[in-house]
Amino acid sequence: MSTPFQGRIHRFGDEVNTDVILPGRYLSLRRPEELGRHCMEGLDPDFVNRVRPGDILAVGRNFGCGSSREHAVIALKAAGITAIVAVSAARIFFRNAVNLGLPVITCPDAAAALREGEEARIDLDTNSVAQGGRTWEGAALGDEVRAILAAGGLVQRVRQALANAA
Amino acid sequence: MRGKAVTGCTITQKILAAHAVGGTAEAGQIVTIRPDVVLLNDVSGPLAFEQFDAMGATAPFDPERIVLVADHFAPAPDVTAAGAIAMTRGFAARHGIRHFYEPGRGGIEHTLLAELGMVGHGGIVFGADSHTCTAGAFNALGIGFGSTDLAAALAMGQLWMRVPESIRVELSGVPGAYVTGKDVILELIRRIGSDGAADAALEFGGPGLAALPVDARMAIANMAVEAGADTCVFEGDALSAADMAARGMAPVAAVAADAGATYRAGIAIDLGALQPMVARPPSPASGVPVTALRGQRVDQVYVGNCSNGTMTDLRQVAEILRGRQVAPGVRMIVVPATQKIWRQALAEGLLEVFAAAGAAVSTPTCGACFGGHMGILAAGETAIATTNRNYRGRMGHPESQVFLANAWVAAAAAVAGEIVPPDEIATRFALEAA
Numbered sequence: 150m151s152t153p154f155q156g157r158i159h160r161f162g163d164e165v166n167t168d169v170i171l172p173g174r175y176l177s178l179r180r181p182e183e184l185g186r187h188c189m190e191g192l193d194p195d196f197v198n199r200v201r202p203g204d205i206l207a208v209g210r211n212f213g214c215g216s217s218r219e220h221a222v223i224a225l226k227a228a229g230i231t232a233i234v235a236v237s238a239a240r241i242f243f244r245n246a247v248n249l250g251l252p253v254i255t256c257p258d259a260a261a262a263l264r265e266g267e268e269a270r271i272d273l274d275t276n277s278v279a280q281g282g283r284t285w286e287g288a289a290l291g292d293e294v295r296a297i298l299a300a301g302g303l304v305q306r307v308r309q310a311l312a313n314a315a
Numbered sequence: 316m317r318g319k320a321v322t323g324c325t326i327t328q329k330i331l332a333a334h335a336v337g338g339t340a341e342a343g344q345i346v347t348i349r350p351d352v353v354l355l356n357d358v359s360g361p362l363a364f365e366q367f368d369a370m371g372a373t374a375p376f377d378p379e380r381i382v383l384v385a386d387h388f389a390p391a392p393d394v395t396a397a398g399a400i401a402m403t404r405g406f407a408a409r410h411g412i413r414h415f416y417e418p419g420r421g422g423i424e425h426t427l428l429a430e431l432g433m434v435g436h437g438g439i440v441f442g443a444d445s446h447t448c449t450a451g452a453f454n455a456l457g458i459g460f461g462s463t464d465l466a467a468a469l470a471m472g473q474l475w476m477r478v479p480e481s482i483r484v485e486l487s488g489v490p491g492a493y494v495t496g497k498d499v500i501l502e503l504i505r506r507i508g509s510d511g512a513a514d515a516a517l518e519f520g521g522p523g524l525a526a527l528p529v530d531a532r533m534a535i536a537n538m539a540v541e542a543g544a545d546t547c548v549f550e551g552d553a554l555s556a557a558d559m560a561a562r563g564m565a566p567v568a569a570v571a572a573d574a575g576a577t578y579r580a581g582i583a584i585d586l587g588a589l590q591p592m593v594a595r596p597p598s599p600a601s602g603v604p605v606t607a608l609r610g611q612r613v614d615q616v617y618v619g620n621c622s623n624g625t626m627t628d629l630r631q632v633a634e635i636l637r638g639r640q641v642a643p644g645v646r647m648i649v650v651p652a653t654q655k656i657w658r659q660a661l662a663e664g665l666l667e668v669f670a671a672a673g674a675a676v677s678t679p680t681c682g683a684c685f686g687g688h689m690g691i692l693a694a695g696e697t698a699i700a701t702t703n704r705n706y707r708g709r710m711g712h713p714e715s716q717v718f719l720a721n722a723w724v725a726a727a728a729a730v731a732g733e734i735v736p737p738d739e740i741a742t743r744f745a746l747e748a749a
């Protein structure tokens with residue numbers, strides 16, 4: 150069970166790939182604070198100056214396509230993003246986000262409706278998004294994804310599995 | 316343990332079932348897969364090693380089935396990158412992983428993995444790199460993941476995934492002059508879009524396969540992810556079997572789809588009807604025939620990467636460059652994909668052809684393809700590259716741009732200083748006297 154949380158929306162369009170989320174020249178970095186400074190630099194260098202802890206992304210189709218770089222998720226989290234509401238997300242990005250505990254809610258209607266700067270409310274227990282009296286429900290998450298999120302990420306889930314096996 | 320035979324299965328489902336805990340793999344099912352090989356590089360590896368430790372894992376599942384390749388920031392351009400490679404080298408040493416490769420003995424991971432004879436008919440590779448799908452060329456499944464997923468695979472020897480539906484791509488005909496595997500995949504992505512194969516596997520087969528050598532299949536398979544595919548796989552045939560033998564692999568029967576297999580969609584491509592294609596920035600899905608871009612100026616020509624850095628590509632480049640010069644004001648960088656390919660190109664005299672034409676020849680590296688090093692673009696610059704992505708800023712400054720094309724087209728652009736159909740090179744640029 151998790152507590153619903155609220156955040157300010159930043160909008161991005163379709164096909165936001167991981168190269169623009171975290172450009173390749175920074176891939177030898179690993180520390181979240183270093184990666185967070187370059188978040189979205191390929192698309193919007195001013196984003197890091199506007200984003201605040203707790204903010205939420207509303208994005209278009211195929212978000213996070215391209216490179217498998219987990220650095221993109223680390224950068225978004227370090228920049229303060231707490232959830233992504235997407236028309237659709239690319240497979241590897243979606244898994245990376247879930248594994249690191251960054252929820253991605255696949256919900257085309259919500260992603261289309263949310264406006265820049267609006268405050269939206271996320272309820273992970275119901276996988277839903279609410280804003281100004283409107284509520285949308287995201288595509289259902291599978292059991293495995295819910296188990297990883299419930300454990301707090303894949304590291305914790307594998308840690309438990311290894312401990313149980315020992 | 317081999318999986319249970321279920322009728323009506325695609326190649327993908329059969330290969331997954333044979334590696335699945337429980338032995339079945341039907342479309343939409345969540346399965347736990349035990350891969351044959353786990354592949355990481357100097358960018359995805361260090362994050363995975365930290366997560367591996369954080370998971371409390373003490374030993375990887377099987378050191379013999381783990382391959383670590385320093386290829387992205389290699390040779391190391393700076394101290395930070397050198398540290399990441401040192402960390403990768405250290406993980407290999409600590410856990411007795413003998414398959415660790417770095418410049419001088421390695422190459423770009425996906426090309427190298429095939430060369431090592433570690434991927435063939437019916438195999439599965441889990442790689443912490445989106446272009447792991449290159450393995451599809453060999454009637455195998457290459458599936459890309461992020462670092463934390465592969466940390467779990469290192470620790471457990473298995474990972475969950477959803478079994479995809481398949482999209483059948485039926486190839487027919489014989490490609491004309493200057494048409495290659497690159498053109499097949501650029502045409503396919505143009506047709507279905509950058510997420511046209513999302514949640515699906517692309518399966519390539521049909522009578523046209525015989526006209527596509529294994530290098531061309533690698534160029535096609537490599538970019539399956541650019542169509543959003545979970546993975547891809549080619550039918551096996553005499554060419555893929557001969558390729559396995561040449562790489563020292565024991566013969567294994569190819570995995571074929573059942574006659575009654577169910578597909579999400581079918582796509583037909585007549586190889587004979589294709590022209591050389593060029594994908595315009597900023598999307599691999601924005602391909603047009605090369606003739607539509609005639610006259611587009613280029614500052615840099617880049618031949619290499621995990622899709623098109625093979626002997627086939629280098630021979631095509633040499634055929635254009637032999638007796639000709641890279642145009643004034645244009646720089647050309649040629650990056651053989653592996654050390655073995657580099658040495659073969661040396662033995663065939665190709666490196667001399669490139670150097671004599673005014674091209675720079677690099678040691679194998681992912682280099683500038685991902686905007687790392689060894690050929691980064693400045694603001695306002697334009698490149699044509701045989702690589703697989705041309706997103707905004709992919710090879711450098713956000714205000715630079717990249718056109719994607721096959722090696723013939725890239726070499727022709729180097730000579731002309733602008734995009735030109737390669738069949739016009741012979742008439743427009745006469746050979747210099749030797």
